[in-house]
Amino acid sequence: MITYLWLIPALPLFSSVILGLFGPVMGPRVSGAVGTISVGLAAVLAVSIGLHWISHPPTNSIYEQTLWAWITLPGFSINLGLYLDPVSLLMVLVITVIGCLIHLFSTEYMHGEDGYSRYFAYLNLFVAAMLLLVLADDLAVLFVGWEGVGVCSYLLVGFWFSEPTNGYAARKSFVVTRIADIAMLAGLLLLSTKLGTLNIQAMLTGAVATWSAGSLMPTVATSLLLIGGLGKSAQVPLQTWLPDAMAGPTPVSALIHAATMVTAGVYLVVRTHALFLLAPHVLDAIAVGAVITLLVAAFAGLVQSDIKRVLAYSTMSQIGYMFLALGVGAWPAAMFHFLTHAVFKALLFLTAGAIAMRLNHEQNIFAMGGLRSKLPLAFWAFLIGSASLAALPIISAGFFSKEMILGAVAAAPMPGLILWACGILGAVLTATYIFRVVFTVFLGPLKTEVSGSYGVRIAVPLVTLSVGALVVGWLETPEGLGNQTIFSRFLTPAVGVFHHLPVSFMIPLLGFAAPLLGIGIAYVLHRNGTWARATTTMPSKLTIFIRSGCGFDMLYDELFVVPYMTLVRVLRHDPVDSMFAGLQYLAIVAHRRLRAMQIGQIRRYASWMMAGSVATIAILLFS
Amino acid sequence: MIIWQTPAGLALALFMLGLLGLLARRSLVFVLMSIEIMLNAAGLLFITAGMRWGNPDGQIMLVMVLNLAGAELALGLILILRLRNRITNLDGDAANILRDVP
C-alpha cells in the first residue's frame, strides 16, 4: 500500500494534465468529475496509508521513496524523492481530504462558469504541487512544489481574468511571495554550498554536526528560509498579499489561502526544526513577529466589512498563532493548530462562499442580515466554524489547539508571559471579530433576497467539515480534560516528545474566559448598533488605517512600487541605446561635412589628388 | 654617357604640362590628352631611371605604361562618346552628376 505513495501527488497531476489538454472537449460534468475523483482517489490512498501507518508504522516512522535522480553532478546531486513521516503524513491527509471536499464543493459552486475545466485543472495542479511540497525529501524539490503552489495561487486568484483588479491581486500575491522565495532560494544555495547537500535529513544531520548553536551560519540560513516561510504564510512584514488574494473564487480561498498553502511556512519550519534549534535568536524573532502579526491582523479583521477579508485577516492571525508556537519550539502545538485551523477555516470560507452564492455574490456583511432562518445549513456551519475559530471552550476544536499553544507559550522562558498575554488579547479579539460577523449576518432583519438552494455537493462538505470542527480537537486535550495525547504521540518520531508543561492554573482559566469575553463584547456592540453604525458614519483616520492592514500597503507603495515604476519609466527607452545613437549622430555630422567636397567636378578632384600627393611626398622626404 | 638629369627634367616638365592641362582645360578630349602626356612623362622617367642604374626594369615598366595608356585611351574615348550623347558637349564640368546632392 505504502509503495503507492508516489500516486498521491501523481493522481491530481495526471488529471490536471488531462483537464488542461482535453478539458474544453470533455465538458463541465466530466471535467468536474475527473478533477474531484482524482483528488478523491488520492485522499482514499492517503487515508489507507495513514491507517496502515497507525497499525504498522515503518522503521523509525519514516518511509522514503526515491523516484529518480533529478540532478547528479560531482559534488552536487538532487534526488527526486518522497519522504513520509508523521508530519508529512498529517499534511498529506489534510491536503487530500479537505482538498477533495473543496473540489466537491467547487463542482456546484462553479457551476455555469466559463473556464470550468480550466478551474479544475488549476486546482488539481495546486493539489499536486502542494503534495510535492510536503512530501519532498530534498529542499530543492520542496522548492519546486513551493513555487508550484505559488503559481497555482496566482492563476486561481486571477481566475476571473477579465476583471483587471483580479489580475492585480493575483500579481501582487505572486510577486510578494516571490520576493520571499528569492530569500529562500538564497538560503538553499547557502545550505547546499556549506553542507554539500539539500537532502533535508542529510542536511539537518550535517548542520547539527558542523555548526554550533547560535553561530552565524545557521542564523543566516534559517533567517533566509524563514523569510520564504513568512512570505508564503502571509506574516508581517510580507502579509500584504493575502487580503487581496480574496479576489479568487471562494473555494480557492478555502483551499489555498486558508487550509493548505499559507501554512507551508509553518511546515517548512517544522520540517527543518533541527536547523532552527541551532538559531535561537531566529526562534525568538519568529515568536515576536508572530505576536505582531496576530495582533495586527486581528485588529484589521475587526473593521473589515467584506466577509472574505475578515476571514483572510483571521487566517493571517491564526497562522500567527502557529508561528508563535514555532517560536517557543512547540512543534506539535503548531501542527495541531494547523490541523484544526485547516478544518474550521476551510469550513468558514466554504460557508461564506455558500452564503454569497445565494445572495447574488454579495460579500458585504452589512448588506446581509437575518439569514439564520433563511439559510439554516449555512448558519449552523458558520456558527460551528466561528466557535472553533474563537476557541469556544470544550465544544470546539480550535479551543484545544489554541490552548496547547498558549500553554506552551506561557511555560516558555522569560518573555513567555508577555507573549502569552498578547496571545490572550488576540484570542479576545478573534472571538470579537468573528462573532461580529456572525451576529451581523445571521441576526437582525433580513436585508437581501435569497435565491436558489443548496445541492448535495455543497451540503456534504459543509456537514463533514462542521463535524470535523467539533471533534478533531479531542485528539489532544490538556490535563483535566482527559489528558489525551494521541496527536503529539503520533508526531513524536518526527518532532520529539511534547510535554504539556505545568503552568499556573490562571493560564487555562484565562484561556477559557477570553473567547467568552470576546463573544460578549461582540454581542453588546451588536445590540447597541455600534457595528452597523460604523459603516454609516464617516470612519475615523484610525479606522481607515487599521482597515487597510495598518498601512503596510501604502508604505510598500512608497518604498518599492513608486521607485520601481520611476526606474522603469526612466529606463524604458534604453539609455544605453541612446549612447550608441550618439555614434550614429556623429557619423551623420561627419558625412554632412565631408560631402561638401564631392561636387562632381573632375578638375577639382584632380587638384585635391595633386595636393594630397605633394603633401605625402613632402612628408616622406622631410620626415 | 648621357647625363640623366636632362631627361628627368624633361619628364618633370612634361608632367607639369599635363597636370596644368588637366586642371585648366574643360574639354574632356583635352583632359584625356593631358593624362596621356602625364603618363608619357612617367614612362620617360622610368626609362631614365633604368638608364641611370643600368637596369632593364625601367623599360619593362614603360611597355606596361604604354599598354595602360592605350587601354585607358580606348576606354576614355568611349566614355567621352557616351557622355557626348548625354550632355551634347564635351564640357567636363557639366558632367557633374556624381556629386552628392544635399
Place this chain on the structure above:
Amino acid sequence: MMLVWLLVIPMLGGLLAWPAGRFHSTAPRIISLIALLSDLAIAIPLLHSSADIAMPGTWMAGFNAAWIPAFGMSFRLGMDGVSWLLSVLTILIGLFAVIVSWHEIDNGAGFFHANLLWSLAGAIGVFIALDMFLFFYFWELMLVPMYFIIAIWGHENRRRAAIKFFLFTQGSGLLILISILALAFLHQQQTNVLTFNYFELIQTHTSHTFGILITLGLFIAFIVKLASFPVHVWLPETHTEAPTAGSVILASILLKTGAYGLLRFVVPLMPAAAHSLAPIALWLGVASILYGAFLAYGQSDLKRLIAYTSVSHMGFVLIGVFAFNIIAWQGVVILLVAHGISTGALFIIVGSLQHCLHTRDLSRMGGLWGDMPRLSSFGAFFILASMGLPGLGNFVGEFLILRGAWAVAPVITIFAAIGLIPAALYSLVAIQRAFHGPVDETRDEHDFGMRETSMMLVLASAIICLGVNPQPILTIASPALNNMQPQPTTAMLKEMGAG
C-alpha cells in the same frame, strides 16, 4: 565525415531551394524540411559514436582536411557533447522556423529558405569548428544570410534594424579576427609553426598583458553576440523587426553562439586572463539581468519585451560561464537549451498573434484568453517557463548557475537572484496585458490550429522534460565541460577557498 555532411546538406539545400522558389513557393519549404530532417538523422546517431581526436571520451566525431595549408588553416571539425546539444538544438529550432514561415513568407520563398538554411549551416559550423579561422569563417557565414532575412522580410523598421545588426555583429567578427590572428602569430613566434588549430593554440603561452588583450578581444566579441549589457542594443531592435523565423533563430541559436564561444575559446585558451576578467564579466552579467528585466517591464511591444528578457537571461549565462566550475557550466548548457526552446516558442506565439491581430502592441491586446484559449495558455506557460518556474527547464539552468556561482561569488549571486523578482514582474505583467483583462468582442481572432498546437505541445513537453529530468543533458555535456575546465591555478584555488 558525418560532420561534413552535417554542414553540406543545409548548404546544398539552400542552393536548391533558391531556384526552386521560382517554380513553386512550396518547393523551397519542402526542400528545407527534407534537408533539416536528414541533418537531424545524421546528428542524432552521433551521440553514441566516439572519435579519437584529442582527449579520449570527449569527442563524438571529428574531421580534418587541408584547407589553406600555406597559412596553416585546416578544415578541422570536431563534435563533443556541448556541440552536439547545440547543433541538435539548431536543427530542431530550424525545423520550427521552417514550419512557422510556411504561411508567413510568401514572396521570395526560395531566397528566404536559402538564407535560412545557410544561416543554420553557419551556426552548426560555429558549433563544430576546431580550426579558429574556420570558426571565424562560419561566424561570418551565419550572419550575412541573417542580415538578408531581416532586411528583406522584416517588419516596419527592418532596414535600420538590419544595418544595426550587421554593424554590431560585423564589429564583433572583426575583433574575433584580430584576436585569432594575434594568437596565431604569437604561437608562430614561439613554435615557428603558423597554425589555427584549436588544440595547438590552446597551448600557447602568453604574457599577461598580451593574453588579456587577446582574451578581451574575444570576450567583447562574444558578449556582443550574447547581447550582454551594455552591448545588447542591437538585440531588441533586431528581434522586434525580424520575421518570426528570424526572431526564433536569432534568439534560440545565434545568441547561443556567443555563450558557446565564451565556453569553448575564451575560458580554455587563456584561463588566467579569463579569470582576471571574471569580476568584470560577473558584474556585467548582473547588470544584464537587472537592466534587461527593468526594460522588459517598460516595453509596450510584446516582441521587444521578450527580446529584453533574453538580455536578462543571457546575464545568467554570462555569470555561469565566469563562475569557472562544472555545476555552473552545466547550468549554462541547460539554460541555453531551455532558453532556446522557451523563447523560440514565445516568438512563434507572438508571430502568430501579429499575423491575426496585425499588431505587437500590448495596449491593443488584452483579454485574448477569452477568444484564443489555446494560444493564451501556451503563451502563459512559456512566459512562466522563461520566468524560471521550478519544474521547468529554465529553472534547472538558473538554479545550477546560481549554485555554481555562489561558491565563487556569493554577493554577485545574491544580486543575480534578486533579478528573479523583476523577472516575475515583467512576466506577469506581460500575461496580464496580453492575455488577461477584459475581452474585446470586436476582434476577429483565430486560435491555434492543429499545426501550431502540435508544435507548441512538442516544445512544451521538451521544456517539461528538461525540467523534471535534466540528467540526460547533464550526462551528455559532462565530458566536454570537464575537458574545457582549465587546470586551476593557485590563485584561483585561493579565491575559491575564500569565497
